[in-house]
Amino acid sequence: EPEVTQTPSHQVTQMGQEVILRCVPISNHLYFYWYRQILGQKVEFLVSFYNNEISEKSEIFDDQFSVERPDGSNFTLKIRSTKLEDSAMYFCASSEVGGISTDTQYFGPGTRLTVL
Amino acid sequence: GQSLEQPSEVTAVEGAIVQINCTYQTSGFYGLSWYQQHDGGAPTFLSYNALDGLEETGRFSSFLSRSDSYGYLLLQELQMKDSASYFCAVRDRLDNQGGKLIFGQGTELSVKP
Numbered sequence: 001e002p003e004v005t006q007t008p009s010h011q012v013t014q015m016g017q018e019v020i021l022r023c024v025p026i027s028n029h030l031y032f033y034w035y036r037q038i039l040g041q042k043v044e045f046l047v048s049f050y051n052n053e054i055s056e057k058s059e060i061f062d063d064q065f066s067v068e069r070p071d072g073s074n075f076t077l078k079i080r081s082t083k084l085e086d087s088a089m090y091f092c093a094s095s096e097v098g099g100i101s102t103d104t105q106y107f108g109p110g111t112r113l114t115v116l
Numbered sequence: 117g118q119s120l121e122q123p124s125e126v127t128a129v130e131g132a133i134v135q136i137n138c139t140y141q142t143s144g145f146y147g148l149s150w151y152q153q154h155d156g157g158a159p160t161f162l163s164y165n166a167l168d169g170l171e172e173t174g175r176f177s178s179f180l181s182r183s184d185s186y187g188y189l190l191l192q193e194l195q196m197k198d199s200a201s202y203f204c205a206v207r208d209r210l211d212n213q214g215g216k217l218i219f220g221q222g223t224e225l226s227v228k229p
Contacts, residue, residue, distance in 0.1 A: 004158075033216065043159060043203065045216040056209075056216060089156060104149075105217060107158045 002026045004108035006092050012114045013082055021077045021111045023092030032075045033093040033105060034067065036060070043091065049075065082115045089113075118142045120204055120220035127226045128194055136189045136223045138204035146207040146215060148180050148187045153201045153222070162202075163189065191225070199227045 005024045013019050025032050034046040047057040049067055066078045075094075079086055089112050093105040120140045128134040138148065147166040151159035165171055165180035165187060177190040191198055201224050205217040 035217075037156070039156075042221045043205075043217075043219040045218065048216055058216075091158065103215075104161050104164065106161065107151075109158045110156070 004092055004094055004106055006090075006108040006111050008111060009109065010112045010114070012116065015084060015115055016081050019079050019082055019113065021079075021090050021092075021113070023075045023077070023108055024073050025075055025092065025094030026096075026106060027073070029094035029096050029106075031095045031097070031103075031105075032067075032069070033095075034077045035091045035093060035107075036088040037091065037110075038088045046077070046090075079113075082113075084115050087113055087115045118206075118208065118218050120206060120218060122202075122204055122220040122223045124221065125224040125226070127228065129228050130194055130196060132194050133190065133192045134194060134225065136191075136202050136204075136225070138187050138189075138220055140185050140187075140204070140206050140220075142206045142208050142218055144208040145182065145185075146209065148178070149205045149207070149217065150176075150178055150189045151203045151205060151219075153203065155200075159203060194227050196227050196229070199225060201225070 007022045032049040035043050037043045045058050047061045048055045064080045068076050089110045091110045092108040095103045095105045097103050122138045149164045150162040153159045163178035170179045175192045180187040201222040203222045204220045207215045209215045
């Protein structure tokens with residue numbers, strides 16, 4: 001069964017450093033999302049991406065964040081200058097079509113980001 | 117604001133039935149989904165309701181009442197492997213740009229022998 005994959009599974013970085021989290025969505029999916037989950041808290045939306053551009057972003061997704069689809073398979077989240085409060089699990093998700101209510105978002109296994 | 121309320125934890129025994137409630141208040145509503153998460157791993161899709169009523173998928177059922185802004189997930193014949201966190205999530209828009217999921221805080225289900 002097709003699945004969303006993410007690398008790395010765990011990333012440790014120093015405050016102020018740049019990190020890039022990578023995702024490979026399911027191959028025939030067109031809509032891509034990043035969510036994050038701080039330990040013990042709910043899953044929070046960061047950004048959605050369709051047709052090579054951001055379609056929606058949350059207040060969390062400030063100028064330090066960016067997303068890119070550098071080729072036909074990868075979808076990346078970059079944090080330019082990490083802060084302690086960026087420590088969280090970051091989930092990538094994808095869906096086949098976005099314009100119908102029954103469309104399901106499939107989540108990857110996540111990247112645990114630890115900022116020291 | 118946008119909020120989804122669900123109990124923080126529920127405990128039940130193997131073989132029992134448990135119901136996890138979710139009430140929501142969102143700017144838009146295009147369906148209520150339920151996800152399961154084991155030990156902080158990937159949220160896994162369980163069920164979806166766009167219209168009022170009950171949807172059944174094996175041991176899991178989900179119910180929605182849009183007039184009450186309320187839904188629940190029903191788990192029957194509980195098994196130890198059902199111990200996990202369960203999240204309700206609302207999709208708040210419906211257009212060709214996609215639609216984010218707004219999640220509740222999650223309910224931690226503990227199944228005891």
